[in-house]
Amino acid sequence: MDEYNRFVDWEKMDVNVQSQDPKELSCTEFQELKQLARQGYWAKNHSLRAKVYHKLINNIPCRTVTPDANVYRDIVVKIIGKRSSSSLPLPEFVDNSLVPTYCLNAEGIGAVRKIILCVANQFPDISFCPALPSVTALLLHYSRDEAECFEKVCRILACNDPSKRLIDQTFLAFESSCMTFGDLVNKYCQAAHKLMVAVSEDVLEVYSDWQRWLFGELPMVYIARVFDVFLVEGYKVLYRVALALLKFFHKVRAGQPKESDNVQQDIRSFVRDIAKSVTPERLLEKAFAIRLFSRKEIQLLQMANEKALQQKGITVKQKRQNVHLAVHAENFKSEIVSVKEMRDIWSWIPERFALCQPLLLFTTLEHGCSLNRFYSHSEGHEPTLLLIKTTAKEVCGAFLSTDWSERRRGGNKLSFFGTGECFVFRLQPEVERYEWVIIKHPELAMSVSETENHASGSSSTLSSSSIPADPSDRLSPFLSARHFNLPSKTASMFMAGSSECIIIGGGDGQALYLDADLNHGRTSHCDTFNNQPLCSESFQISVLEVWGFRD
Numbered sequence: 186m187d188e189y190n191r192f193v194d195w196e197k198m199d200v201n202v203q204s205q206d207p208k209e210l211s212c213t214e215f216q217e218l219k220q221l222a223r224q225g226y227w228a229k230n231h232s233l234r235a236k237v238y239h240k241l242i243n244n245i246p247c248r249t250v251t252p253d254a255n256v257y258r259d260i261v262v263k264i265i266g267k268r269s270s271s272s273l274p275l276p277e278f279v280d281n282s283l284v285p286t287y288c289l290n291a292e293g294i295g296a297v298r299k300i301i302l303c304v305a306n307q308f309p310d311i312s313f314c315p316a317l318p319s320v321t322a323l324l325l326h327y328s329r330d331e332a333e334c335f336e337k338v339c340r341i342l343a344c345n346d347p348s349k350r351l352i353d354q355t356f357l358a359f360e361s362s363c364m365t366f367g368d369l370v371n372k373y374c375q376a377a378h379k380l381m382v383a384v385s386e387d388v389l390e391v392y393s394d395w396q397r398w399l400f401g402e403l404p405m406v407y408i409a410r411v412f413d414v415f416l417v418e419g420y421k422v423l424y425r426v427a428l429a430l431l432k433f434f435h436k437v438r439a440g441q442p443k444e445s446d447n448v449q450q451d452i453r454s455f456v457r458d459i460a461k462s463v464t465p466e467r468l469l470e471k472a473f474a475i476r477l478f479s480r481k482e483i484q485l486l487q488m489a490n491e492k493a494l495q496q497k498g499i500t501v502k503q504k505r506q507n508v509h510l511a512v513h514a515e516n517f518k519s520e521i522v523s524v525k526e527m528r529d530i531w532s533w534i535p536e537r538f539a540l541c542q543p544l545l546l547f548t549t550l551e552h553g554c555s556l557n558r559f560y561s562h563s564e565g566h567e568p569t570l571l572l573i574k575t576t577a578k579e580v581c582g583a584f585l586s587t588d589w590s591e592r593r594r595g596g597n598k599l600s601f602f603g604t605g606e607c608f609v610f611r612l613q614p615e616v617e618r619y620e621w622v623i624i625k626h627p628e629l630a631m632s633v634s635e636t637e638n639h640a641s642g643s644s645s646t647l648s649s650s651s652i653p654a655d656p657s658d659r660l661s662p663f664l665s666a667r668h669f670n671l672p673s674k675t676a677s678m679f680m681a682g683s684s685e686c687i688i689i690g691g692g693d694g695q696a697l698y699l700d701a702d703l704n705h706g707r708t709s710h711c712d713t714f715n716n717q718p719l720c721s722e723s724f725q726i727s728v729l730e731v732w733g734f735r736d
Contacts, residue, residue, distance in 0.1 A: 189235045192293030192325050198231075210237055215417075222417045223469060228410055235327035241416040242337045245351075251343040252307040254332035257300075261331070264302055270295030275318070276305040282315040282397070287322045287405040296331045297322045304338055311342070312501075313356035319400035320352065323412055326405075350420040350484075357500045359396070361490035364536030366424060367392040368486060371533060373475055374428055375618070377435035382532045384448045389536065391449050395427040402456040403430075410465045421480050425472035430456055432471060433463050493537030497736065512543060520550060520728045521574045526612050530570065533618055534584055535606055538568060541734035549729045554703040556684065559731065564590045566733040568606075571689070573699075573706070574728045579720040580613035583689045583697065585680055592682040599688070603679035609689060609697060611719050619719070703729055 210227065212218055227233040265273065271291075275284070275298060286294055300321050305311065321338055328334035344351050353359040367389060370378050381388045399408060415422045434455045459468070478486070494500065512528045519527065531539055546569065547562035563569055567588040574580050587603040594602065610618045681688045690696030696709040697719060707723045 188329050189232055189327060192289050192296060194288050194290040197288040219417050222414045223473065225410060228413060238327045242340050245340050245344050246346045247340050247343040248345050252339045254336045257303055257332040257335040260306060261299060261303055264306055265299050270299050273298040273302060275301055278311050278314050279317055280313060280315040282318050283401040284318040285322050285401060287326060289322060289325060293325055296325060300331055300335050300338065303335055308342055311354045313359050314352060314354050316352050316396055316400040323408060357491055357494055360494055361487050363393040363395060364490040365487050366395045366427060367536045369424055369428060370431060374431050377431045380435055381448065382529065388532055394449055398427055398430055398456045399423055402453050404460060407459065407465050407468060410469060421483060425475055425477060426468065428475055429468055429472040437462060490537045493540060497540055517543060519730060521572045521580060521730055522612060538734050541736055544733040544735040545730065546733045547731040549703055556701045556703060559703060560589055563731050564588060568734060570732040572730040573726055575720060575724040576727045577721060577724065578613060581611045581720045583609045587680065589682055599681050599683045601679060601681045607679040609719055
């Protein structure tokens with residue numbers, strides 16, 4: 186262990202890390218390495234972890250010309266000169282990020298700044314990388330000298346494998362990752378998301394902190410365990426752990442009085458003091474218990490979020506638009522929902538669309554109860570939001586991800602289209618958002634389709650056969666296939682329309698049917714999920730509105 190202790194303040198380190206017998210790591214198979222990383226095989230041996238990191242980072246595919254230890258030795262004196270390392274200013278691209286000490290001694294804390302400045306010199310294309318101080322400080326623990334740490338950092342930054350994303354280096358990549366994290370929270374941590382919406386004016390700003398929780402606030406012993414797995418499995422691990430942190434925060438926070446009026450600060454404080462309530466093993470156990478999207482699906486979602494930001498010209502750091510700005514009180518008027526209720530809906534929709542403002546496209550009060558007029562006003566807009574108020578004062582609706590013009594692809598046959606980002610919801614008498622059966626409970630996909638087929642009558646046939654038997658066959662059930670030049674079979678089917686009716690079906694056993702006159706509707710409810718129906722089984726429509734999304 187002597188060769189790796191130069192920068193470590195051992196008085197602050199866990200004594201168990203020093204006392205373990207040396208181990209060797211001989212496996213090279215990914216699955217075995219993955220299990221060992223998750224189990225913490227090298228977590229309690231400082232020297233072994235250093236050797237494993239060296240091996241894993243050396244195996245990262247990099248650009249042909251990647252700065253190495255010799256480059257550092259050549260440039261460090263020219264860049265640093267005689268300046269005191271403790272007073273060196275950090276480059277702007279770290280965005281005033283914390284520089285964690287991670288049990289480093291005084292020499293190590295100064296070395297972190299020197300290494301970052303040398304990295305900035307060699308990577309002029311980096312424009313935004315707030316995780317860099319934390320990654321550098323952690324790797325310095327497991328390096329024999331500054332030059333070796335510099336080379337490790339450079340190899341991570343210079344990774345050229347498009348399927349192996351590691352650290353965000355532009356604001357566009359960082360911001361889209363924050364939006365993607367918000368989408369994942371909305372999908373997998375609905376109770377926590379509901380709390381965030383209730384206690385925060387800008388929930389997107391809270392989620393933009395997700396990387397700081399990991400690379401800044403999380404104690405050294407925790408981030409080291411996360412980094413063990415990250416080097417083996419990649420970026421997806423970071424999403425998993427951040428989701429787990431939010432779940433634990435919600436569990437601790439629920440039912441307790443607010444610590445402050447700033448939930449963003451509360452989460453940071455919770456993560457800093459996480460040792461009081463959660464062990465590293467329990468955190469990882471929780472993270473890997475989440476049945477997250479596939480790596481490919483997350484990549485597609487990230488691409489969609491990046492595209493939305495680029496279309497709005499958001500490629501450099503600026504103030505994020507929050508929900509209160511997206512739904513302007515003075516410009517918004519609906520006969521069905523209040524401004525507050527619309528903001529609640531806006532907090533549920535995918536992040537890339539939450540950047541837009543609502544635009545009223547169709548209302549039965551102005552355009553009449555005609556399904557043809559419904560289509561003519563809705564077509565050409567993607568996504569759309571459907572709102573319904575019944576004569577019994579019930580309010581429900583649906584977020585519909587796909588242009589209604591897609592219905593024509595089935596000819597005269599009623600066939601489903603759309604993506605898994607669709608969802609149905611109820612606002613009155615109680616607020617409830619429903620997940621999609623085909624995503625959350627794929628084994629029920631066929632039975633739901635059969636129920637819809639029966640309810641729609643013998644003259645119409647649902648194309649349930651076009652739904653893959655195995656949901657894993659679809660590259661992404663959450664994004665429109667044509668956006669990524671994917672074959673149509675990869676798209677999921679959640680909405681349908683003809684000249685006779687509209688069907689929006691599947692959310693946690695909920696399905697919505699609207700007749701051609703837009704005066705009557707009915708719902709289908711599956712008792713399997715033990716939840717409340719969307720609204721009355723049969724209802725009369727008082728008002729129906731369709732909203733689009735305006736840049």
